[in-house]
Amino acid sequence: DAKTTQPPSMDCAEGRAANLPCNHSTISGNEYVYWYRQIHSQGPQYIIHGLKNNETNEMASLIITEDRKSSTLILPHATLRDTAVYYCIVKDPGTYKYIFGTGTRLKVLA
Amino acid sequence: EADIYQTPRYLVIGTGKKITLECSQTMGHDKMYWYQQDPGMELHLIHYSYGVNSTEKGDLSSESTVSRIRTEHFPLTLESARPSHTSQYLCASRPTGTDTQYFGPGTRLTVL
Numbered sequence: 001d002a003k004t005t006q007p008p009s010m011d012c013a014e015g016r017a018a019n020l021p022c023n024h025s026t027i028s029g030n031e032y033v034y035w036y037r038q039i040h041s042q043g044p045q046y047i048i049h050g051l052k053n054n055e056t057n058e059m060a061s062l063i064i065t066e067d068r069k070s071s072t073l074i075l076p077h078a079t080l081r082d083t084a085v086y087y088c089i090v091k092d093p094g095t096y097k098y099i100f101g102t103g104t105r106l107k108v109l110a
Numbered sequence: 111e112a113d114i115y116q117t118p119r120y121l122v123i124g125t126g127k128k129i130t131l132e133c134s135q136t137m138g139h140d141k142m143y144w145y146q147q148d149p150g151m152e153l154h155l156i157h158y159s160y161g162v163n164s165t166e167k168g169d170l171s172s173e174s175t176v177s178r179i180r181t182e183h184f185p186l187t188l189e190s191a192r193p194s195h196t197s198q199y200l201c202a203s204r205p206t207g208t209d210t211q212y213f214g215p216g217t218r219l220t221v222l
């Protein structure tokens with residue numbers, strides 16, 4: 001199974017950049033890395049995805065290492081509303097299954 | 111914004127009852143999913159649908175069943191609810207050609 005490894009929790013000061021790492025050393029060459037977040041117990045919300053180039057949208061930036069074995073989600077100016085569980089996800093190769101893992105619980109501190 | 115809906119949002123029922131959790135999406139997505147998530151734990155795929163009349167079980171063994179008679183509708187049924195079914199159930203959909211999933215708000219089920 002394609003798997004990701006994330007730290008269980010992180011704190012970040014409000015207004016500072018939050019950098020959330022993810023290891024996905026078994027990712028295959030054509031699989032994307034996806035990031036979602038889940039606030040309280042709501043349904044997960046899509047943030048961003050990438051293959052090998054760095055990506056940026058209105059929510060975050062995604063930095064993927066050249067060997068594609070790890071990536072970092074960057075929230076440039078974290079707010080209290082960014083407190084959530086962040087999931088780094090890759091799809092199980094050749095299947096329809098997305099392996100969510102336990103994610104990183106980010107707490108943004110005032 | 112994704113248009114995917116789940117009802118009810120919260121449900122408390124007694125053991126042995128039959129229940130159906132509703133999931134509907136208005137985006138015309140072919141692929142739909144049901145996940146089960148216990149508090150603070152990861153999401154586990156319990157059912158998947160490729161399209162109308164096409165469903166498969168996921169990794170996590172589940173006593174629930176699903177149907178996909180219409181593209182927009184993917185209900186999940188428990189014939190006889192038990193306390194072990196207490197959990198949050200999340201529905202998601204995605205269009206063909208992309209892996210981005212859109213999630214509903216979830217149904218929090220408590221079986222007494």
